Amino acid sequence: MSSSYLLRRVGYGLLLMLGVVVLNFLLIRLAPGDPAVVIAGEMGGATEEMLESIREEYGLNKPVLVQLWIYVAGVAQGNLGESFFFNQPVAKLIADRIGPTILLVVTAQLMSIALGVFLGVLAARKPNGVMSAFVSVFATIGYAVPVFWTGIMLIILFASSFPIFPVEGMQSVKLRDAAWYVQTADVLHHLILPAFTLAIIYLAQYARLSRASMLEVLGSDYIRTARAKGAPEKSVLFKHALRNAALPILTVAGLQFGNLISGALLVETVFNWPGMGRLAFDSILRRDYPTIMGVLFFASAMVVVANILTDISYRWADPRLRGKS
Amino acid sequence: MTDTPDYKAESPALEAWRMFRRNIPALCGVAMLTVIVLATLYGTFFYSGDPFDVVWAPHEPPGATPEFPLGTDYLGRNIVAGMLTGGGPTLAVGAAAAAITMVIGISLGALAGYYGGWVDNLLMRITEFFQVLPALLFAMVLVTLFSPSLWTIAIAIGVVSWPQTARLTRAEFLKIKELEYVTAARAIGARNKRIIWKVILPNAMPPLIVSATLTIGVAILFEAGLSFLGLGDPNVMSWGLMIGANREYILDAWWPVTFPGLAIFFTVFAVSLIGDGLNDAFNPKLRER
């Protein structure tokens, strides 16, 4: 992989992020009403003093382009504004909550890809078998279930009938002072239900996709070559075929990441997971715009990073793309 | 192959319809969706009354009182009434949002695919930009900024969902514009506008119809998610709102959240069965796999 490619890719990512900042700026101005009032938050009951200090800080009395410059420069320095509801800098609010969100989203992504691909490969071995039928029915159902409802159903199931998983929060209060490994195990224990809820939709889609992709690859000449070498079936499936079938799966995984974050928003709300989704929900109910815009910025940044990682892994997986741009 | 058909060649649409007619899951989807739409349109004849009215004791379990077969919610509101009136807005917003998505996506995708060059470049950069924004979050922001109503919700969902349609349309246009009949149309002096809308678009329709169907499903889930978060129109009962309103009490009563959830599920399930059926009908070759 050439470093110039990587550099260009990161540069383009930064450009997209600049776009998000400009969009945030425009949204506040497009919203009906006085931007200072919008920024203060309609629920805040802002005093005239507060509004004046906001106008001063954001330069709202100056020309629009100057305002934009002040806003962009502020973001570039890590200043995403002040949350008047939480009475904290937005950057700090998000810094406290981005970890749990990344943990949830990445776990769900890995879980859905690993299980989905595994099911898809099993199904592809017998295109007309039971597993294949199961995968296509499961994929259609997975697509149709509202993710927040799945979460609620799991909570009902596990809170009363099988109380083996915690259904709320990320940590048990009583373990606050326990050793680090006990705490880690506790977090993982709390992670299971929300991650599974989020994973299940995408799991179904990856299963269907990898089945189709594997079927196509299994019909190709190089699979016949692998068999002609005397390669055992396991190696044919998981080494020779899967590595090729993984290419479309990677593409979709990259494209799905934004949707995964949207899903995380709902799942965090359902399971009281202390992440950015929960923060977005709380700040939207309070019309705490600086926080909302900060969440939108960071969520988009996560998608940009995920896309760059997808591109890199795609080039790793497909040697034909290396050395090209 | 060899059993040469001696009947006249059918139009592709008719052929697709013949395939679709034999697809049992897809027909089940049509039946399910018909029942759901009829219930939301005419159900109120049987269950008149405001779904917001408190009519009974809270948390009456389903089946306990014949008047309220699905029970009551945490305030004592009739769940059947909510189910019947709550489907309308969900379906309407889903359909409107899908329409908006298709209009934006097809227009931009067609321009990008047909003209290529800098137009394509610019439009695809914009598309990529919109794909970076997490859709639900962006829709939440839009709805909050511009006060929730059925229209703002539909527009917000449309604004966040079009990029995929645009990419699909562009890909189809890139493929079709190289075909002979497009060259022929150009040779007889047809204008670009005519070639785009009258020559290429009709031939790009099959995958776009499938995509539109699936977009309806996604839009319905979107609307449900927004209403669940309390960002729907607060004056309109919807399935998502019912789940959101009752979610604090799920450990006391399972039914107020379960039934509306099932309704959303079956609606989207029906739509996606139809979508899969259309996909199979338009691509008969795939079925031999």
Next chain:
Amino acid sequence: MTALLEIEDLKVTFNTRYGQVTALDGVSLHVNAGETLGVVGESGCGKSITALATMGLIPMPPGRIAGGSIRLSGEELVGANPSRLRALRGADIAMIFQEPMTSLNPVFTVGDQIAEAIMLHQKVSPDQAFKDAVALLDRVGIPSPDARARDYPHQLSGGMRQRVMIAMAVSCRPKVLIADEPTTALDVTVQAQIFDLLNEIQRDFGAAIILITHDMGAISEMADRVAVMYAGRVIEEAGADDVLDHPQHPYSRGLIDCIPALGREDHALKEIPGVVPPLHLLGDGCAFADRCEHANDRCRREKPLLAAHGHHPAACHGVEEGRI
């Protein structure tokens, strides 16, 4: 003396949407150590199915070996257990495919792909296997093999890739090497090089080669003996010179007339009229009858059997009756 590889009365059927069709209908072939057997016929006549059946690579379902036997050094392969077949594949019987462009896995280096073949059948370290792979690449005439071994297939030309396929196939010194149209996808000049290489390999390794082709020209360069196949049957079998100089079956004559030859009176290339009939439409008579200018009622009614009537064995009523 028994032959190295003996195929006897092999029957292979496939389930298709036209019902069950017979792809191979009693094929018998044999090849001795160090010998090259040419199997010739148009596409769809069962050559490749014969090869795949020998490799144990018929997709089942929809395929099925309905009868007959395949013996390698006396060991029965039909119905042998899959792990035994796997141990033989690549080690004792190896195969080179028609499409070098698509027959190599695009995501692994060619060195790794050859090394894998070695490690599947021999107890050697990965490092040693890779060194062996480089040596094999050198052996098949690839310049700077050390660097090429680290290349991916898309970085090599078609001829190079076919050399890689050959290196992979001979990596475990197989007793039988099946080459299925190894040069069809290549340039004419490269074709000749590949044939030379196969001949050298055969001298060095002493392998028996089964060369599958539709090209009588390739047969005349490579083969010691020839079996002509049509519609899932062997219709003529003899020494290469016998078949080339005295073709018996009208189909064999047709194929030979397709060879472009210098100094022939009519420069226009001949071709056999019609196409191989689809398998599900085969009737009771000779499968070639519809395309044969000598066919009579008996040909359309009764299947001819492979038997020595004239110069050497052929399955043709016309030859039997001395009409042709």
